[in-house]
Amino acid sequence: MGKAPAFFVDDVQRSFSNGFDLKLKDFDSAVAVGNKTYVICGTDDPTSSGVRVLNKLTGEWVIPTVLGTKPESFKGQSCVLLNKDRILIMKHNSKSNESVWFLEVDTQFIRDQKKKLGTEVVSWSKGVIGNAKRPLVISGPSGVGKGTLINMLMKEFPSMFGFSVSHTTRAPREKEQNGVHYHFSKRNVMEEDIRNGKFLEHAAVHGNLYGTSIEAVDVVADAGKTCILDIDVQGARSVRESSLEATFVFVCPPSFEELEKRLRARGTETEEQIEKRLRNAKAELEQGRSPGLFDHVLVNNDLDACYEQLKNILGISESMNTVPTTPSKVFDLPVDFSLSKVNEKILINHGAAEQKVLDLSSMKGGAPGRTRGLEMYVL
Ligand SMILES: Nc1nc2c(ncn2[C@@H]2O[C@H](COP(=O)(O)OP(=O)(O)O)[C@@H](O)[C@H]2O)c(=O)[nH]1
Numbered sequence: 001m002g003k004a005p006a007f008f009v010d011d012v013q014r015s016f017s018n019g020f021d022l023k024l025k026d027f028d029s030a031v032a033v034g035n036k037t038y039v040i041c042g043t044d045d046p047t048s049s050g051v052r053v054l055n056k057l058t059g060e061w062v063i064p065t066v067l068g069t070k071p072e073s074f075k076g077q078s079c080v081l082l083n084k085d086r087i088l089i090m091k092h093n094s095k096s097n098e099s100v101w102f103l104e105v106d107t108q109f110i111r112d113q114k115k116k117l118g119t120e121v122v123s124w125s126k127g128v129i130g131n132a133k134r135p136l137v138i139s140g141p142s143g144v145g146k147g148t149l150i151n152m153l154m155k156e157f158p159s160m161f162g163f164s165v166s167h168t169t170r171a172p173r174e175k176e177q178n179g180v181h182y183h184f185s186k187r188n189v190m191e192e193d194i195r196n197g198k199f200l201e202h203a204a205v206h207g208n209l210y211g212t213s214i215e216a217v218d219v220v221a222d223a224g225k226t227c228i229l230d231i232d233v234q235g236a237r238s239v240r241e242s243s244l245e246a247t248f249v250f251v252c253p254p255s256f257e258e259l260e261k262r263l264r265a266r267g268t269e270t271e272e273q274i275e276k277r278l279r280n281a282k283a284e285l286e287q288g289r290s291p292g293l294f295d296h297v298l299v300n301n302d303l304d305a306c307y308e309q310l311k312n313i314l315g316i317s318e319s320m321n322t323v324p325t326t327p328s329k330v331f332d333l334p335v336d337f338s339l340s341k342v343n344e345k346i347l348i349n350h351g352a353a354e355q356k357v358l359d360l361s362s363m364k365g366g367a368p369g370r371t372r373g374l375e376m377y378v379l
């Protein structure tokens with residue numbers, strides 16, 4: 001069952017002249033993408049990379065660098081190539097949110113990572129049926145009120161929003177908790193993680209390193225929530241240039257004097273740090289208004305009014321909070337099935353009268369390298 005029949009690559013089993021002694025085992029399945037064959041390993045072995053790549057031109061096998069969290073195990077999975085650059089993998093699982101996975105193999109994100117790491121790269125992401133949310137990126141100078149607005153949003157709509165916890169090399173403030181406000185990191189560790197492709201974006205801000213890890217966004221997306229990223233203008237630009245479809249909001253102060261007043265009143269920085277932040281604020285305010293970068297510019301004069309404007313942008317009102325949100329729709333994948341692709345639809349064939357269909361035209365992005373939402377319906 002479930003061995004991706006139409007997409008199985010016949011020559012895989014004949015091409016084992018390699019140094020890895022890799023065999024296509026019972027539960028493996030394979031998908032050809034251009035000159036390469038990606039073998040998805042049906043294994044319970046947690047140390048397995050989950051994927052091997054055969055270069056059909058050279059006959060060589062490569063174990064790729066694997067980004068994202070790979071599924072714990074697969075056996076009897078079905079695979080299908082989606083759009084030249086990513087593979088859909090499905091398997092019956094009693095936990096419906098563990099049934100659908102994507103493996104990105106040749107998207108822009110993957111090509112960038114390949115260049116950076118100099119190895120073959122693939123990226124796993126957990127599929128979400130019908131529930132991918134467009135992340136919210138909030139930028140603005142230090143002290144303008146970003147954190148305050150985000151806290152209000154998360155407090156009023158706890159089931160709807162989740163915060164992307166960034167990494168930073170700056171020291172924690174008195175009330176900041178590791179893993180909640182930031183992941184506080186040593187510079188050498190963070191630099192190593194950046195080299196290893198763990199970050200979606202990173203930037204040097206006010207003399208420290210800050211970055212959004214792939215995992216930080218994944219955790220929120222896996223919970224079916226809208227991810228909020230509080231990042232600087234450079235970070236917003238990186239995200240804008242990536243494949244992540246987000247809403248970009250820039251928050252301005254009513255005046256420079258007011259910004260300085262708020263920053264001082266917050267009392268979290270030394271005089272030297274305040275001055276550095278104010279110097280940087282001038283450039284940030286200019287960049288924030290540069291055309292095409294932000295979708296919305298808010299002036300945070302009266303806090304409540306600004307918060308209302310933010311909620312309007314997000315299309316939310318108080319009543320929406322009473323609507324329960326679930327991580328994903330109940331998704332009942334048959335035990336025995338095969339997949340086929342017809343135009344923009346994936347057909348889940350399982351010998352019953354009713355035909356389950358996944359609609360690829362509705363596919364929404366997660367973070368770069370993270371395919372996410374698909375609509376499913378029954379014919
Ligand atoms: N590029 C990028 N910027 C970040 C990230 N996390 C925080 N920042 C930005 O770094 C700047 C400084 O943040 P922080 O030290 O918390 O100070 P605050 O903005 O004064 O509260 C702010 O502009 C944040 O938006 C991140 O992951 N990536």
Ligand SMILES: Nc1ncnc2c1ncn2[C@@H]1O[C@H](COP(=O)(O)OP(=O)(O)O)[C@@H](O)[C@H]1O
Pocket residue numbers: 140141142143144145146147148149262263265266300301302303304
């Ligand atoms: N509209 C506002 N009017 C007055 N003070 C504000 C307003 N918005 C935020 N503040 C205050 O300004 C300070 C800086 O806000 P904060 O959310 O920490 O900024 P950021 O996260 O952008 O650095 C905080 O003490 C906050 O209470």
